[in-house]
Amino acid sequence: MDQSKTPYFQALLNYVDAGVIPFHTPGHIQGTGMAASFREFVGDNICAIDLTPMPGLDDLLQPTDSVKEAQELAALAYGADRTFFLINGSTSGNQCMMMTAVNPGDKIAVPRNSHKSMLGGLVMSGAFPIYMQPEVDEDLHMDHCVTPETVTQTLEAHPDLVAVYLVTPTYYGVAADLAEIARIVHDAGKLLLVDEAWGPHFHFHDELPLSATAAGADLCINSTHKMLSAFSQCAMLHQTGSRVRVDRLAAVIKMFLSTSPNLPMVASLDVARKQMATQGEELLSRTIALARDARARINRIDGLFSFGEEHKGRPGIFDIDPTKVVVTVRGLGYTGYEVSELLRRRYNIQVELADLFNVVALFTIGTTSTAAGRLVAALEEISHGERPVDMFAPSGILEQRLHRGSFRLPKTPPMRMLPRDAFLAQTEFVAFRKSKGRVCAETIAPYPPGIPVVAPGEEITDETLSYLRLELKAGVRIQGPYDDQLRKIRVVKE
Ligand SMILES: Cc1ncc(COP(=O)(O)O)c(C=O)c1O
Structure with a gap:
């Protein structure tokens, strides 16, 4: 296949060149009905290719022509057997991977420092998470990756696991030993799913970490928009080997995709792939x-x-x-x-x-x-410049906490219910400060990096409460809870 081609972008250009008289969505009709101020700013061309699946433009949900060719080119470029274009980011990629690989009650090993969209996948699939502790770096105060040893121990402790899910690289660019982990997981006969949202560029340069497709992950996701040139929200899901049911994967993707995908976004995925394959x-x-x-x-x-x-x-x-x-x-x-x-x-x-x-x-x-x-x-x-009043000085609040050892990424709290059951249970709001001991029904993730401190189904402990207080004091945005100031918190009714 010729990686210098961009079949999907070309299909849009052909439609525009043909001068088709449009009686179809989107309602701005190639910009004609769009507010002038917006159209002037964004430009005529983007409006002209903001179309909808029509004869000649293929269909992202049921690709047979230019989308199919563009996805095949991407699969080839990444060394995958199949690639699916996603238009709701790796967020939907995580949900699609889980919905493909696990059923309600199936055990899946997941690192605690996963992005919150992994929890969305758990809620949707009803899977039973077995949390793996990533390595905590006390010097740099950050979590890194899960090691092969942790994966081995988790597989030994839970032989009934169906799949192992990994996040690599982390938000900070640290990558796991994927080749070794893939070997361990596959030797144990389990599926390997990889959230490689931050590594869409890995496959295209020898000095970057090994890509998930090269390591043989059964399913993996890339946020093409994060490190490459596709528009925001654009991502790819790659599938390799014969361990996952491809028909189930295709059905899941259809369920998650909009029936009205943004076609400039789809074209930008096609062009980003060409750029990497030819000039990466x-x-x-x-x-x-x-x-x-x-x-x-x-x-x-x-x-x-x-x-x-x-x-x-x-x-x-x-x-x-x-x-x-x-x-x-x-x-x-x-x-x-x-x-x-x-x-x-x-x-x-x-x-x-x-x-x-x-x-x-x-x-x-x-x-x-x-x-x-x-x-x-x-x-x-x-x-x-003038140094600030040092928050880390011995009398400062952070230093006190560091010295007392109480500022530490908190341990995973005990899981009292499955994430899905807690999310869908009868719930009520209680004051944050009085929530100790209750089962949380929300995800509470300081953002960035968006790693959950408490997940649905987990008990709210003293440790999580004091950690969250510190994060709030430092002005961190909290994502996930209904009340992002955390004055109140949604818990399962007792
Ligand atoms: C590790 C990880 N996975 C998934 C996502 C979600 O990706 P997207 O923003 O493409 O939906 C993020 C977002 O930051 C992330 O850091």
Whole structure:
């Protein structure tokens, strides 16, 4: 197959060129009915290709023609047997993987530091989660990946597991030993599902971690929009081998996709695949070099630290994606949130993620050397500026917590009910401060990175309450609960 072709994008161009007189959705009719101010800004061309499945435009739900060819090209480029284009992100990818691989009550091993969309998959499928503890890095204050040893122990403790689900890389660009884990999982006769939302570029460069398709994952997902050039919400689900039922997967995808997909998004997936297949190595080489250079310069700034490939081999860090530049700002006395805010307010720079100790800058094929230089210069200036009242000083609240050992990513609370049963149970609101001992009916995930501290079906413990109080105090956004200020919390009625 010819990777320089973009069959789906071409199909849209052909439709426009044919000058078809449209009596069909979307109602803006190729921009004619669109508010002028919006149309002027977004441009005529995007309006012209915002169409709907029609003869000549194939159908994402039942592909037979240009979508089929575009997906086959993507499968070939990624070394998968089948690839499905998704238009609701890896969020829907996680839900589709679970709905394909597990039935109600089936056990599935999942890392605790999964994205909250994994919990959506558990609620929808009714599966029984067996949580695997990722490696916790006390120095960097972050979770890394699950190790092969943890996977082995989990399989031994739960021989009735149906599948193992992994997240790799993490939000911070740390990757698991996927080849070894794939071998262990497949030797045990189980399915391997991989949330590789942050690694859509891995397959296209030797200096990046091994991709999930190359490792032989049965199902894996990529957020093509995160690190490659597709529009937001665009993702791909890849399937390899003969362990999953392909008819079930196809049926699930049909259930999750809109019957009115946004066709420019679909075309952007087609074009992003071509870009990687034909120019990926060159574009990524430039990106990797830019990120490595920025990291080296940041590491020369007093008070800052950016971990890198020298950390490979530490627990849970099998490999590292160099395009994620994680800057630990604790040495400046600031929190990551504060530095993120300073970068935006003073320097007009927006980073991808901030947590208590770090900011994370993504370097992608779209990052320019000018932008990289601005980031480094801004961090340098911040480091020379007046230091804040140090939140981490011995009398500061964070340091006290760190020293008392009470600030730690909390342990997984006991699971009292299946996530699905708790989510669908009779529930009530109680005051957050009085919720200890109750069974939570919501997901509570400080965002970023969106890792649940409490999941539906789990008991609310003292440890989770104090951790969440700290996160709230530090100004972290809490995602998942109805009341995002966490004054009240939804629990299962007793
Ligand atoms: C590990 C992981 N999986 C899945 C998702 C969801 O991806 P999307 O935003 O493409 O729906 C995210 C989002 O940040 C993520 O970090």
